[in-house]
Amino acid sequence: MKLHYEEKTQGEENLIPLINIVFLILIFFLIATVIRPFSAKDIELATAIKQDELHKLTNTLVIDKQGTTMVRGAPVAIENIKEAFSFEDGQAEKETLNIITDKALPADKLLEIVSKLSSEVKFAKIKLVIEKNER
């Protein structure tokens, strides 16, 4: 038996509603979110309720769970930190170092790295980046 197939109509779909929705989502993302200031994967930041506002996130040093120090995604030894940030002479003394680390890292390991850092480079400030907990 020969089945009768209904011929499909090649009607042009109206794309305007789709574009409207996509534009709306795009505008929502543009307004409601901020670009993630660092690209460290698998790092869960420590949380606190009320702390200083973070205005600018420059000179970031990432420390992973194992205590590996990384600058711009590449592992860097503490001794070479000045070269990794390509600081000029005397520039580090005016800069703030932002440390991004996992909340599970042992605190003594973090302090060991910070004290090593302080003996290598005299940063104006050393700050720990944390996530705001809206409790």
Add this chain to the structure above:
Amino acid sequence: MQLETTPKRSLKLSLTPLIDVVFLLLIFFMLASTFSRFTSLPLTARSGEGQAAKTMSFILVRIEKEGTVTVNGQRVEVATLVETIDQLAIKPEMKLIIKPIEGSSVQHLVSVLEKARQSKLKAPVVMR
């Protein structure tokens, strides 16, 4: 004088490149953006070695395993840390020293630092 007018052509613009670009932008923002709000905490770390004993009095907060906190040897809850420090801080020049020991994590340190900064002694020193 009658001017010769060129007949208007109705141009139908293709929307496909526009949709392509908008989708690309959308995917970029979806992947690169975050709803988390970041803050920072000043970290003043001092090495315990080679420090000369000073006459200045201090309050010692130790963070022990699993985040247990002791203030001058007395075990306290993190929730009551601010009150405990305020009671002990009889002189404004007193120093608040925070010492995490093995087994405590960065989250424990951050929680204690947060409470310590709410106390009268606003500038705690973290010691190894």
